[in-house]
Amino acid sequence: MTAPLDVLVVGAGPTGLALATQLRAYGTPFRIVDRSLDRTRESRAPAIQPRTLEMLSGFGVADDLVDRGSATVGLHLHLPRRVLHVPVFDVGCDDTPYPFLLFLPQSETEATLTAHLAARDVTVERGTELVSAEAEGEYATCRLRSPDGTEETVRARYVVGCDGAHSTVRTAAGIAFEGYAYPQTFLLADLEADGLEQGTAHTYMTAAGLLFFFPLGTPATWRMIAMHPPGAPGGEVTLDLLQRITDNWTPDELSLRDPVWMTSFRIHNRGAARYRKGPFFLAGDAAHIHSPAGGQGMNTGIQDALNLGWKLAHVCRGAAPEELLETYEAERAPVGHGVRRLTDRAFTVGTSSHPALRLARTRLAPHLAPLLLRATGARARLFRTVSELGIHYRRGPATVTGSPRPRQGPHAGDRLPDTPAGLQRRVAGPGYHLLLGGPTRSWPQDPPLGGRGDLVSVHHLGTQSPWPGITHALVRPDGYVGYLARGTDLTGLRAYLDRWLPAR
Numbered sequence: 001m002t003a004p005l006d007v008l009v010v011g012a013g014p015t016g017l018a019l020a021t022q023l024r025a026y027g028t029p030f031r032i033v034d035r036s037l038d039r040t041r042e043s044r045a046p047a048i049q050p051r052t053l054e055m056l057s058g059f060g061v062a063d064d065l066v067d068r069g070s071a072t073v074g075l076h077l078h079l080p081r082r083v084l085h086v087p088v089f090d091v092g093c094d095d096t097p098y099p100f101l102l103f104l105p106q107s108e109t110e111a112t113l114t115a116h117l118a119a120r121d122v123t124v125e126r127g128t129e130l131v132s133a134e135a136e137g138e139y140a141t142c143r144l145r146s147p148d149g150t151e152e153t154v155r156a157r158y159v160v161g162c163d164g165a166h167s168t169v170r171t172a173a174g175i176a177f178e179g180y181a182y183p184q185t186f187l188l189a190d191l192e193a194d195g196l197e198q199g200t201a202h203t204y205m206t207a208a209g210l211l212f213f214f215p216l217g218t219p220a221t222w223r224m225i226a227m228h229p230p231g232a233p234g235g236e237v238t239l240d241l242l243q244r245i246t247d248n249w250t251p252d253e254l255s256l257r258d259p260v261w262m263t264s265f266r267i268h269n270r271g272a273a274r275y276r277k278g279p280f281f282l283a284g285d286a287a288h289i290h291s292p293a294g295g296q297g298m299n300t301g302i303q304d305a306l307n308l309g310w311k312l313a314h315v316c317r318g319a320a321p322e323e324l325l326e327t328y329e330a331e332r333a334p335v336g337h338g339v340r341r342l343t344d345r346a347f348t349v350g351t352s353s354h355p356a357l358r359l360a361r362t363r364l365a366p367h368l369a370p371l372l373l374r375a376t377g378a379r380a381r382l383f384r385t386v387s388e389l390g391i392h393y394r395r396g397p398a399t400v401t402g403s404p405r406p407r408q409g410p411h412a413g414d415r416l417p418d419t420p421a422g423l424q425r426r427v428a429g430p431g432y433h434l435l436l437g438g439p440t441r442s443w444p445q446d447p448p449l450g451g452r453g454d455l456v457s458v459h460h461l462g463t464q465s466p467w468p469g470i471t472h473a474l475v476r477p478d479g480y481v482g483y484l485a486r487g488t489d490l491t492g493l494r495a496y497l498d499r500w501l502p503a504r
Contacts, residue, residue, distance in 0.1 A: 004139055005029055006316040008156035010169050012039065012124045014106065015284030015301035016162035017113035021059050022309030024120050025430045028316050031154070032122070033144060034163075035129035039114060044106035045298035046214050046223050050089070051388035051415070052299045053098040055306045055479060058428035061116050062098070068112060069104030070217045074200040078250065088201075089387060092380030095417035096389060097424060103201075103215050103223075105190075106298065133159055133172040133280070140279040158312055160281045162305065165268070167286035173277040179270030179340075182291070182347065184209075185228040186267065187237050187245070190220040191259040195252055206249045220260045225292070228264065237262040267291050269344055271336055275329035283308060288336040291347035294386050296339045303388065304332050310430070310477035319455055320501055327398045335391055342385070389415065393480055398500060402485025402492035409467035412484040416475050419466045427475055432456045432482075432501065434493075438463075438470030442488055450494065452501055 007023060009016050012034035020032045048065060056062045075086040093099040114124060127147035134141050139155040146152070161169025170177060196202055196213055198221075204211040209227040216223050226245050243256050272287045284301025308328050314320035384390035393399050394413030401412040410417060418424040427433040432455060436443045440460050449456050456474075465471065467486075474483040474493060483496040 002152070002154060005031055005154060005156040006158065007031075007312055008033070008140070008142060008154060008159045010034075010130045010159060010161050011163035011167075011284075011286070012036075012110075012114075012126070013162060013164065013284065013301075014045070014109050014113065014298050015305045016160075017110060017117065017124075018056070018302040019160060019162060019283065019305035019309045020117055020122060020124075021056075021061065021113060022306055023313060024117060024122050025059055026310065026313035026317070028313045031125060032117075033125040033128040033130065035127065037127045037147065039107065039110045039124075039126075045109075045292075045295070046103055046105055046216060047295035047299075048102040048104055048109065049295065049299045049386070049388045050093060050096045050098040050100070051391065052302050053102065054096060054415070054418075054424060055303060057097075057425065058430070058479075059116070061112055064112050064116070065104060065109065066098070066102060068108050069102040070199070070215050071100040072103050072199070072201055072215060076197065076200055076202045078202060078204040078252075080206075089383050091376050092383040093387060093389065095419045096387075097418050097421070101201075101295070101387075103217070105216055105218060108218065109298070130163070130168045130172075133169060135278040135280070156279070157316065158279050158281060160283060160305075160308065160312075161286040162283050162301070164285045165270070165289045167282065169280055170272060170282055170286050173280035173282075175277055175280075175282065176273040177270050178273060179268060179289075182267045182269070184267070185264055187224075187226050187228055187242060187262070187264050189224045189237070189239075189242055189256075189259050189262040190216060191222060191224060191239075191242075191262075192220060192257045193222045193224065193246075194255040194257070196222065196254060204250050208249060211245065211249050220258065224256070237264050267347070269340055271340055275333050275336075276325070281308060281325075281328065283332075287332075288340060290340045291343040293343045293346035296343060296386075296388070299388055300335065300339050303335075303391070306478050307332055313430075314455075314501070321499075324398070324500060327396060331393045331396045331398075391415070398476075398482055399480075400483045400492070400496050402483060402496075404486045406467045406469070406471050406484060406486045409465075409471070410481055410484075412473075412481050414481055416473075416479050416481060417466055420464050423461075423464070423466070424479070427457070427459055429457075431477055433475040434458045435461055435465065435471075435473045435475060437461045437465030437467050437472070442470050447490065450497065452497060455501060456497075 006028050007030040009019055009032040012032055023030045053062045075088050077084040077086050089099045129145045131143040131145050140159045142154045144152050161167045202213040212225040214223040239259055246254050269290050272282050275282050275287055283304035311324050392414045399413035434456050471486050473481050476482045483493055485492050
């Protein structure tokens with residue numbers, strides 16, 4: 001048996017790779033295994049939201065992803081008898097350096113993260129399967145099977161299941177996966193589509209349901225998603241079937257050709273009863289699966305990982321109490337529940353065969369959509385939700401607002417906005433960041449942090465602060481404000497640090 005690990009990451013999709021990226025940045029001993037012999041080659045999840053890019057930027061991979069992808073800020077909504085040109089993220093996203101939806105095949109996302117890890121001497125152990133796992137004392141005892149069939153026993157302080165909807169880790173932990181399957185079958189293809197305007201997403205809203213074309217660039221120009229027509233024969237997905245759907249559901253003369261990948265799939269809405277049990281944690285599809293409406297799935301999984309990784313790192317190095325790990329479920333489970341609820345509502349409206357909803361899609365939508373587009377406030381709130389910039393942990397156990405509280409600006413528990421522009425990049429990188437706002441003379445050059453100088457970086461913002469006046473804010477390693485107060489009295493900050501980052 002090898003020496004105990006701090007963390008065993010099971011599953012090397014985007015969630016597992018993001019977790020490994022963060023653990024590597026902290027120097028935490030870990031292994032990452034995946035039973036598949038190769039990474040995903042299909043496009044699968046095709047979109048990266050602004051908040052995901054923000055969270056990845058501190059590791060130096062966000063710019064690589066943007067370079068590989070297609071930044072889309074527009075949507076053509078094809079309604080009966082009219083086409084609406086919908087700007088995407090033109091409102092509600094003025095505080096992010098990534099005010100767009102990045103279309104990038106999942107295969108490219110995985111390739112970027114894998115290359116990042118390889119450059120830092122991290123090997124993804126492909127073809128290695130978790131056969132069993134059991135909690136024993138302070139460790140989980142795991143049996144791994146390598147590609148040649150040999151087995152080894154590994155002990156790990158923590159095991160994180162990033163291994164998808166059929167998670168072996170979730171099964172080993174005995175955590176229920178509750179929910180239901182939708183009755184519809186969907187068709188998916190990466191292909192060429194002549195007749196579509198380039199550089200924008202296209203949604204066709206019909207009585208039968210929704211038809212989507214998303215710009216990919218690679219491995220094909222377009223990703224097509226459609227509901228399998230009721231009564232149509234099942235079996236293999238063919239280009240002829242996709243062309244018939246396109247002909248019947250759109251008034252445009254679109255010609256489909258050169259498919260790279262075609263498949264059918266069912267959609268489930270399920271969630272794990274718990275995100276942690278003993279040494280076992282769940283993240284991504286192992287914790288929640290739902291409709292792809294709004295492009296939330298992969299992004300929520302990556303953000304699960306980046307909420308958990310720094311907490312594991314701090315606990316493993318003895319810089320934080322075990323209690324910090326309990327905040328993972330407290331913060332991320334409500335996000336997972338919210339995404340499942342939101343996507344379920346959107347999916348039902350878009351696909352239901354109920355007469356009232358069919359009428360809404362074909363008769364009411366052409367008249368109501370233009371009015372909704374002019375309601376910039378409502379559109380901004382919608383974009384904040386879809387972009388995941390609106391996610392916060394204001395009620396989380398690791399969120400504290402000191403006294404006196406700032407009168408304006410972000411709340412404790414909110415993400416740190418990129419206001420002024422460049423602030424996020426300035427405080428990027430592992431560890432906590434103490435932001436001191438107001439005249440520089442109000443603060444000592446090196447505030448007393450009780451021996452935590454290697455864990456907390458100090459930034460004098462002057463007037464270039466999201467908060468007016470003299471304020472101090474402690475930004476967590478995942479970019480959320482953990483503690484916030486007005487004035488120069490650091491008593492409350494020190495109490496916060498004593499609880500979550502005790503002096504060693």
